[in-house]
Amino acid sequence: MGKTIKDIQAIKEATLQAFGNRIGNDDDRIYIMTCCGTGCTSSGSLKNRERLEELMERDGLQDKVHLVKTGCFGLCAEGPILVVYPGNVMYTNVQPDDINEIWEAHIKNGRVVERLTSENEQDFFSKQMRISLRNCGRIDPENIDEYIAYGGYEALAKVLTEMEPEDVIKLMKDSGLRGRGGGGFPTGVKWDFAAQQQKTEKYVVCNADEGDPGAFMDRSVLEGDPHSVIEAMAIAGYAIGASMGYVYVRAEYPIAVQRLSIAIQQAKEYGILGDNVMGTGFKFDMDIRLGAGAFVCGEETALLTSIEGNRGEPKLKPPFPAVEGLFGKPTIINNVETFSNIPQIILNGAEWFNGIGTEKSKGTKVFALGGKINNTGLVEVPMGTTLREIIYEIGGGIPNGKKFKAAQTGGPSGGCIPAEHLDTPIDYDSLLKLQSMMGSGGMIVMDEDTCMVDIAKFYLEFTVEESCGKCPPCRIGTKRMLEILTKITEGKGTLEDLDDLEYLATNIKRGALCGLGQTAPNPVISTLKYFRDEYEAHVVDKKCPAGVCVSMLRYKINEDLCKKCGICAKNCPAQCISGSKTEGYVIDNEKCLKCGVCMEKCPFKAIMKNA
Amino acid sequence: MKNKKRVQLTIDGMDVNVPEDYTILQAAKEVNIKIPTLCYLKDICEIGACRMCLVEVEGAKGWQASCVQKVAEGMVVRTHTPDILNFRKKNLELILSNHPAMCQSCNRGSTGCELKTLANNMDTEFANYAKNQEVITANQVLEVDEGISIYRDPNRCILCRRCISVCHNIQTVGAIDVINRGFNTVVGTTFNRPIDESKCVNCGQCINVCPTGALQEHQSLDEFWALMKTGKHLVVQTAPAVRAALGEEFDMPIGTDVTGKMVTALRMLGFHKVFDTDMAADLTIMEEGTELIHRIQNGGPLPLITSCSPGWIKFCEHFYHDMLENVSSCKSPHEMMGAMVKSYYAEKSGIDPADIAVISIMPCTAKKYEAQREELAATGYQDVDMVLTTRELARMIKAFGIDFPALPDGEFDNPLGISTGAATIFGATGGVMEAALRTVADVLTGQSSDSIDYTQVRGNEEGIKEVTLEIAGLTIKAAAAHGLGNARKLMERIKAGEHFDFIEVMACPGGCVNGGGQPQQPSSVRNWMNLAEERAKALYRSDQESFVRKSHKNPAVKELYKTYLGEPGSEKAHHLLHTHYIKR
Amino acid sequence: MCNCKEMEMKFEQLDQIIDKHKAERGALIPVLHEAQEVFGYLPYEVQERIADGLGLSMAKVYGVVTFYSQFSLKQKGRYKINVCMGTACYVKGANDILGKFLGRLKIQVGDCTPDGKFSLDSCRCIGACGLAPVVTINDEVYGRLTPEMVDQIMDEYERKE
16 A cells, blocks of 8 residues: 655665666676667567567576666667666667677676677767656656666655655745746746645646657657656645646657556555645546647647636736636646656755756756758757757767757747857757747757748748637638748749848737747748848749759759750650750759659759759 | 716816726726727627737736726826827737728628628728738638528627627526637637527527627528518518617617607518507417416416516526426417418418418517427417528618608508507517516406506516515415526526526617617727617607507407407417427 | 448447547547547548537538548558658659659549558658658658669559458
8 A cells, every 4th residue: 555755765766776786886787678669669679578588588687687768868869778777888779680690799798799889888978968858768657666666756755754845836936847848937936836725626737738849859768767757746736735637648659658557557556645745645637638639739738728717728828827727726747857847956956957048947858869861869958058068969960061050948838049050059048049949849940041031931831731720820820921932932022022021020929819829920020130142042932942942843864964865855754854865965944843753763863953 | 887986087188076986998088088998899899809908007017907097196107109199000000900891891891890890990001911922821611601690791790798708607508618719710610510409599609799790680681582582471570679679780870769760661671561560569468478377376386487588588498498397388479479470461362371481570580580489380370480690680771772761650550450558579689578577467356447557567687677566365475587697697596495486588788779680880989888678678669659558459359359260369369379498 | 341340340339439438538549539430531421420429510520530641531542652752762862752653543632442451541741750751651661762662562562462
């Protein structure tokens, strides 16, 4: 039945003992940590596990070798990943066929398979500082004991036995922790508002509706360390006087949902959730609510309306959720990353935390690196790290020797940061100054092949589709902006259209009802600011410099490379390539469908687009 | 109420002192500033969605929706900075860019379309987006839904959501809701099916709150012109509430009783006989009163629930069909009138009922649906051939070029035009009950009581009005509910075991005076006055001034029973004046 | 064609789902999720049963269903193809991948082939950005795709039942 704080302490010691050489103890057992996050699972880590299990059985090594299923290590680009103890050796890009080799060489004979270790590992991890992700890749997220072994639920125990709710709030305020979901509102202040409400029924809600395309840090925390969120939510419940919590998770994250369910179940079995938390008399319970595919539900009032069983449409603020939230009761909403920082802040103190980061942005931030970058994956760095460090040092730079063009942060609510600002230390305020925003931490890198008008259009398409439809500026305004952008990418734009775009953007920003609408024009505003030349190229020269906008593409045969073989003419579905094997060939761009077949089929790479 | 705390604030540099529960919008009105609104409708739609009423509040993060934002001590508000004006104009232009330019042919275009008014006031360029034709992918044309009572044109909808709010929150019907999202958002029915396949009760409250022409009654005027050509004997009847509101369509003050002018106009329109539904209301009291006394004396089923409101009847058929036996079997008054016209009047005047067309002028859209119910055809012909709303009548008068306010008063035709004050108040909530009580009290005590005014059941402040009366040693517990949400509450109480003897339900808030067929008043009027109450005043005034104020004293009614129907509740009365209901 | 028995069983399951959640606040969305699990999509009859069961208006249920992109009004194919259109995938050419599927299947996004074999959808980020561009077919994930690989994958699936 329910465990007391003492019982939990005993579990910690026993589990640590069993960890053996995972924590550097002298021990002859071998541990194989396999990443089972979404990234590695997608690239086949489960097959590796099956293979390892077979070999263990074949060789009768079940007692000696221990397979541990973990969350994300972060270096998703090189998945599937597995780590072997002793030695903490990381193997990357491990295919089922490689397992035999690792098994024979490393597991059975202690020889590291150098060919499968990563060159980038050192760079990737050295500049990182893992607070939120501390347990990801380190523990089995489906085993509560492993969480406890690394100090899990100690913060909750400390709060419940040594601190008053107002002490917790003061600590949170002192730590300087700001919400990691986008806005960056001080967490302690939010909690204080809710705590001050004289209501018996209050709620703690975790926003795990990570909707920014290209952001997956919340998912990774839930997959790799779900208990840290449960612990933090219970702490929040104690601080504000709530006894019920909901986690609102995207249904597109099946693994995260499953791991979180298991974790909640285990916490209930241990009496860490329930009517008498760890025997202290504090009551706190939790449930999961699945999102259903609506980006706007990441907006807090929309999220609450969705939990209530409605269309996830935002409401006016004030009243703020801390005053009138879920089911009309005071509610605090924090996102996964915010919560996952909290147990560490409680244990290590406010000063430890606010010693990290910049003046107004404390602690670390997790970024999901994606796009045209070598080390795609999840990184956690102190606030104030520069874009250059993240992209070139941790991220390993741009693939194929291409030139960096922009980094997009903040998803559809954010903006594109150009090369001239690569040395800006990243925090909430500096990003705002650059017409972008932190958002949840998606960071998409773009190179010279990316068309910035097309990217702005991509984001607008997203917002138009995801707008809830409640207020006219967002419902109609973003649509009109998209129409203008489409016109520009089709080569029909005018300079007047650029003014119209700016004018619309300003008014939508000012007048939309919720955060989604107010930030929807950001990708356009920032690209217009930093890449106006690209817009003008589309409008004035009718050219897409990156060669992305199809209707402006021009195909041309390079006479120097052309061997007059006629393959292009034979394959052209529009029959717009004319000529002969003696005279050579020309493409009639008026009739051309821009399908690219000629370019694909040319054996001599003689066909160029937008030359 | 009176000692509400007041706060001091500044609006556009002017000091304002208002109660603390005022919104900025209300406070601005105090200093003669009308902040433009579009989605806001007091007590009905307060969601701040249309963004027209945004104002700048010093120190607040972003502009605030003044329709819902409450005032605060020391608040500094600016309602029309250049940025705000610019935004409002742009916002309105965006709305217009997705709205068909058909004002000339839109019923709302000439009579107070709120969108058009705002567009005119704000100097918007309707064509600002249209000029960029190639930019705007032709706005998708949505299908128009023509129901028997309700006409919906989603193209003209601006998604203010007032209709949804009234349908869900006030009427608790939920026939329509917001569908899809983003630019494809529409107000619609489930699976976009015709409204007539939904649980819509046709109350038409959605029409009354619609700021544009997106929601209207089913247009029957063309059918009417066709009917005129057939050469049939045209008998028209008008419901009590019509006379209290028709004048509004001709810019007469709200609450003007225009009975006489209306009768004159109807004659000018070519109707052969102008009868008064009030007379049938008296008849209803005779039948329903008798039914009530019978049920009280014979053990139920109680409560007896009134059946005058066809919106309520359909509501009951959908949501409370287990209580249908409590509903009075009396037809609604205009159906009774129809049946009497095609039987009694036809016989008396020697006209074949096949050659008679009964047209009802009603404050109601649900009556359009009611009129075509198969069971309402006592003589083998539909009791009522056509229902026109107050608005449609006004349109006819305008089409004929009649100078309505200048008309002399006319008189209803006999014998079906004679009525009492009791019948007149049928048009307001509590009126049917009051009329019934006046008669029941006399019948039970066997004497003519002097207490005529049952003021406890009047007014629309309370959604459910209750009264307990001691009459001839009997205790009668009665209640009147108006608005279907209130009716639902009352039904739930009854289902939970609470006892009532007599219940009056009117589907529309405030009763028929606020019916779905009445003149549409824009939010600029509705936000600042109690429309239903002003109109009801005209009816109560008329009752007060009536010579006869009890239905059973109506000489025409007495004559009718004596020479034609026999007793109230007789077999013949039952055949002509009663009906049955269908579980849906 | 008559699979009335099967349908009856599904509706029985639906009734159980409704009963299980009925007392919860905000039960509609969990019920819709589970109903879609059972039926594969949310047709009129299913929504009607849910509305009646939870005491909601049908218009409200339909409004909620049409708000969330995960709820479907259309039957899905035996093989559900989902092209990720998240930003990471987009900048790595997801549009071309989607175009390839559109060309091969000759259906629109959101639709199902006439034989009921394939349905095609696009989604916003499944979180496998390291493998961009990514497509899922049922539970199988295909990463680092090129248009040519789409042909190979489709050839393979076309040979399947």
